[in-house]
Amino acid sequence: MSRIKHISIVIILAFLGLIMLLDLNKIPNQFEYANSIYHHITNNAVGETGSLNFVTAILYDYRAYDSMGESTIIFGAVSGIVLLLSRKTLPVSSHGLSFIVKRTYGMLTPFIFLFSVYIIAHGHLSPGGGFQGGVILGAISIIFSIVYGSEFDYKRYTPTTKTLLETSGALLFIGIGLIGIIYSGSFLSNLNILNSEPGSLLSAGSIPFINLGIGFKIGAGLAIIFYSMIQKTFKEEASL
Amino acid sequence: MINHIVFIFIFLLGFYAILVKKSLIKMVIGLNIMEGAIFYWFIAITDRGGIIPIVQSTQVAFNLNDPIPQALILTGIVIGASTSAFLLTLIIELNKFTDSTNPDQLGGIIED
């Protein structure tokens, strides 16, 4: 029975794939859209936003509302995970890996932190930005718990701190958006506060601030996710 | 052409894993593979053979790669990561009640 089901699924999927392939092949190899946003953005983005990285210009200026939704998705996932796993206990272990690993990681930590801050702060100049740098920030905390045991990180960087960091990152984003309403009449419009020459660190209007907010938010959120997931489950009777 | 073939093959591979595999973690892996296929495909078909969409100075650069798909895919990657993180949380939670990761013992994911 299961074999027949198996084979029939494979045949159906192969059939679907063939249809999709035949249809997709009719698409022209490279569509040259005449009157599109591509031309506007590639021609004007540097002048309009001050960001040399076009992807960052789109993410945090032209389509900043999308990024707000996206960081809200992370926030929602964190809330859901904390809600589901909150009845568990964190097994606090103080012995991590060996002494050599601990020392090495201890020496490396400032550099990893610096690297993540670099990626966040240079979002408008080079590849990277709030999301990528934020993940690295979260990774510092994750690796700490692996190397030093979960107690070390847990005591210095409590869940309350993480929650505070996360919500304040999100509120910073919304706050910048609301200042935009006062400043130039539209939500999430670029505040022209850091207007030195495009290419320097303090340029691109409010993009670095949004990057910073998102970076803290993502880093704290991912650390919360990891810490919720390593909490020990205990068996309980299935309630009604 | 090659992009379409790779996309369809990997996408359907992931879909197959979701439909057939007995382990919930395998199904999440299948979902991740489907997402990866879609993201790669979007980047590949909108690649116009231009340069990286980061310029060095304020002068207008010609023949940039399209930055908009890249921004959309960045959003998509983060969405996919949070989706799979949440699904894995649910699997941990379910493991508490069943001692197993086999969807067949969960009354079936497809059938009910």
Added chain:
Amino acid sequence: MIILKYLLLIFLGVTAYLAISFKEILISIIFLSIFSIVLTALYLIHNAPDVALAEAVIGAGLNTAIFMTVISQIRADEDCHCRKDD
């Protein structure tokens, strides 16, 4: 460059297939992580460094860590309950 791309595409397909076909979940997860790394290389070939960075840190780094957490949780539970395997 084009040969590299084709090789990577073949590798992508192979890792995707291996990731779903291995019986041991740990190996599957490792192959998923390799899948992400191959994707990262492909994004770089297609001149999308931002996406490549995001895929590297999220797909290959974070996702793997979370998957590992889950199997460690489930394994630990299975160990202490001495569930007989079928």
Added chain:
Amino acid sequence: MNNILIYLVIVPLATAFLIPFVDIFSNKARKILVGFSALLEFSIGIYIIISNYGEITEHTFFLKYYLGNWIPPIGITLSMDMLSLFFSTLISVSLLFIITYSIGFIGHHEGKYYVLLFLIWAAMHGIVLTGDIFNLDVFLELMLITSAPLVAFKRNRNGTEAAIKYMFFGAIGGLFIFIGVILVYFNLGTLNFADIAQSFSLLPLFSKKMIIIFFLIGIFIKLGIFPFHFWLSKAHSACPSSISALLSGVIVKVYIYVFIRLFFNVFGFDILRETGLDIIIIVIALTSSILGHVLALSENDIKRMLAYSTVANLGIIVAVLTLNTKLAILAGLLHVMAHLLMKVSLFTATGYLLQFTPSHKLQDLKGVAYKNIILFAGFTLTAAGMIGLPPMIGFASKWHILQAFLDRSFHWGSIIVILGTIIAFFYYIKYIIYGFKTISIGPPERFRLILSVFYRERVVTNIAILFAIAVVVVGVFFKLSYGPIEGAANAVMNPSIYIESILGG
């Protein structure tokens, strides 16, 4: 430019971000914040209606908002026409009452619960207001990922399984929609609704067909239309009743909104007619409807019965909308409103009644009517509305649906509506009779209260009764709601108004 639109999204979003912040300090402050924000959000909706009252009555109401001052094809545009206004009002009203209901109903983890509820609210308003196809996708994912934890809120095996199913199918549906977005961008180079609508008909047929099919599959998976109906009943019944009401009453209506907006305004209905897909959609939706009724009849569990009834009604709504006549769209929108009111009413009442029964099974509901006779009368009235009996709102909408099917001389549709009504009569009457059955042997302590300490009976019963009254009152005076619904139907039928209003200055 009107800043009021963005506050509809920002207020619940900021509340959701503030709740964990406030939660650290005090429990009471959080409650005040929740109540205050819910009222604020509701009053923003009221303010929009009052300040544009003249335009609404003349059906020329249109608000738009350029985010970040970027003009339409470049940035993201928010817009609100009569259709958005209709759905936004329904969402605000029902969520205000669902939140009030939750204050009396939910006992544990209130902080996170309200965070997720407000995020859902923000996501729904984001979907209803947005004018950008990728933004739509982002908010759809947000709605999915914030409603899934609430499905697993009871933290038992059933709820977790249901949440996994819900998550998987929602995510796959989201991926299909994402492929659709990719194809739209690849073919047209734009993401703005109005811009897409303007140039969509110029595309070659196979491109149009592919885009349409991917969006259709994605939306049907998320709606639970026939081939994908199996996940819905479990997900909608495993959660607390307030969340059941939210999922079954409101969230599916948002998906209906997405269906209407995409297939009538953005892609245009002509493409469906050209490819012959409209007949296929109608057939699938009617199959889904009759299947939902039959499954509801065979179900022994009250919440799953109600969930299957949702499948049936969604099928009818999608079928009648796809007829694409003015009368049909009017009937469909009327049934959206009717089904929302009735489902929320039924689930809120059920949530109260189920506190006194050991399980959700039919046999355990014996004599539950005597626990609170007024509320059960309300339940009965609403059930009668679901069946389609005269004074209730369900009658008006079903009558219009029947007329719409007869008008297009689509007799199969009308037969299925009547057949569904007959089946619905049987499965609702079963529960009502059981509710009024007196228990001959069971002593009164049979009513074992499975409640939290925070439970407040008065709030819960009052909300349930309020919705039942609304079902009757709106049913009697449903002619009053004709004006806005007609305006919404106008907006659906004339996509050119939408395009011109956004792109033209």
